[in-house]
Amino acid sequence: MKIAFKTLGCRVNLYETDALASRFKAAGYEIVDADEDTDIFVVNTCTVTNQSDQKCRQALHQIRRQHPESLIVATGCMVNHRKNELLENKTVDYAIDNERKYALFNIIDKHFKGEQVDPEGLDVDLFGYQPAFDTFHTRSLIKIHDGCNNFCSYCLIPMVRGRATSRSDKDIYDNIRSVVDHGFKEIVLTGVNMGRYQYQDVNFEGLVENILNIDGDFRLRISSIEPDNFSDRFLRLFENEKLAPHMHICLQSGAENTLKAMRRHYTAAEFKNMCERIKTTIPDFNITTDLIVGFPGETEEDFLESAEMCREVGFSHIHTFKYSVRNGTKAATMPNQIPEKIKTERSAVIRNISSENKKRYFEQMIGKQQKMLIERISSDGIAQGYGENYIPMRLKGKHLEKNTFVDVIVDGIIGKGDKAEVRVIQADTF
Numbered sequence: 001m002k003i004a005f006k007t008l009g010c011r012v013n014l015y016e017t018d019a020l021a022s023r024f025k026a027a028g029y030e031i032v033d034a035d036e037d038t039d040i041f042v043v044n045t046c047t048v049t050n051q052s053d054q055k056c057r058q059a060l061h062q063i064r065r066q067h068p069e070s071l072i073v074a075t076g077c078m079v080n081h082r083k084n085e086l087l088e089n090k091t092v093d094y095a096i097d098n099e100r101k102y103a104l105f106n107i108i109d110k111h112f113k114g115e116q117v118d119p120e121g122l123d124v125d126l127f128g129y130q131p132a133f134d135t136f137h138t139r140s141l142i143k144i145h146d147g148c149n150n151f152c153s154y155c156l157i158p159m160v161r162g163r164a165t166s167r168s169d170k171d172i173y174d175n176i177r178s179v180v181d182h183g184f185k186e187i188v189l190t191g192v193n194m195g196r197y198q199y200q201d202v203n204f205e206g207l208v209e210n211i212l213n214i215d216g217d218f219r220l221r222i223s224s225i226e227p228d229n230f231s232d233r234f235l236r237l238f239e240n241e242k243l244a245p246h247m248h249i250c251l252q253s254g255a256e257n258t259l260k261a262m263r264r265h266y267t268a269a270e271f272k273n274m275c276e277r278i279k280t281t282i283p284d285f286n287i288t289t290d291l292i293v294g295f296p297g298e299t300e301e302d303f304l305e306s307a308e309m310c311r312e313v314g315f316s317h318i319h320t321f322k323y324s325v326r327n328g329t330k331a332a333t334m335p336n337q338i339p340e341k342i343k344t345e346r347s348a349v350i351r352n353i354s355s356e357n358k359k360r361y362f363e364q365m366i367g368k369q370q371k372m373l374i375e376r377i378s379s380d381g382i383a384q385g386y387g388e389n390y391i392p393m394r395l396k397g398k399h400l401e402k403n404t405f406v407d408v409i410v411d412g413i414i415g416k417g418d419k420a421e422v423r424v425i426q427a428d429t430f
Helices: 011-026 050-066 077-088 098-111 157-161 169-181 204-212 232-239 256-262 268-281 300-313 340-365
Strands: 002-007 040-045 071-076 094-096 140-146 186-191 219-222 246-249 286-293 318-322 369-377 382-386 392-396 405-414 421-426
Touching: 002 011, 011 040, 011 098, 011 140, 011 186, 040 050, 040 077, 040 098, 050 071, 050 077, 071 077, 071 098, 077 094, 077 098, 077 157, 094 098, 140 169, 169 186, 169 204, 186 204, 204 219, 204 232, 219 246, 232 268, 246 268, 256 268, 256 300, 268 286, 268 300, 286 300, 286 340, 300 340, 318 340, 340 405, 369 392, 392 405
Parallel strands: 002 040, 040 071, 071 094, 140 186, 186 219, 246 286, 286 318, 392 421
Antiparallel strands: 369 382, 369 405, 382 392, 405 421
16 A cells, blocks of 8 residues: 655644654555555645645645545644534545544554544544654654643644643653664654643753763754743753754744734743843854744834844744734734735845845854764765754765764855755865
């Protein structure tokens, strides 16, 4: 049996797709590309914006047209948000919500054995995934947390992912040992709001510290995280060479009025002070972020305040979103909705700032040593991968192997804007 996967949205979805695909492969299914003939097509959906919903609909309709005889299964956040729509339109054969996504293999396997399974009758389990050994990525994503209790005024996540839930720390350590033993060199912690991780007496800081004490040749990366008043003890953990000096910390707005309307749990001044503490403690620390433009009521002054903060903090990448109305959220009913034209203009300004910041950050790294993890090698012998500061790198050298660490020196910048990378040379030839 052949099965194809398409994943939209966040790294939590990527982790879950990796785990599911690995489970199918272990059972003898053949994983194929999305454009090949296949018996089964699984789409792991996102619903964070209206555009996300539109992309998911388009993908599902296209798959149905191109693979009319395939079993089509939708799972993920759009299913939790729009399950009835998907089933009534006969877009999919199964619509499996996030809480039962872990059981997707059993549902599909039993289907082809002539057994009908009602997903609604299955137990809820947010962490019931086996370790992913055969994945779509060089890095191993590890889900530690799901759900959110913040209820930001623009966000549907608490409705489609549920309340905050933390995974057993023992399960996390066992999962990491398994993938490290299997050969993975980079572990990426992911979760909906993982900075609020708390399982019994272990908080996020303690979890990271314990992971760093696990034996093995690997490095640990913290992916997207909500801003918090990171303690001095937590920042000292970055002295361990296993912990990559990079975090994607979600700002959303640099304007005090907008943050208050968003119901974020910090001020712009607090966020800025936090970033200054991090960069003072860990030189060359790389901070990337998310930013929403055109939030209801965002004045030109608010936007300029937000843009200036992006310049001052110097985020090396800003994932920019135009505000998207999500029915069922408080922001959907707010007055002073911003015209789409203004959102587009503001988005372009932030993207330019992001490009300028990235260039400046890459320039300050020239001449400095990094540990590059080789993720792929092209036919012309050029290796690509990332350094510990999450800088995309290109290396031309001898005897290079995929999934190995190489000590390199940053030598220059290649490309511009979002496509920018750095050229590196091996440290022992410098």
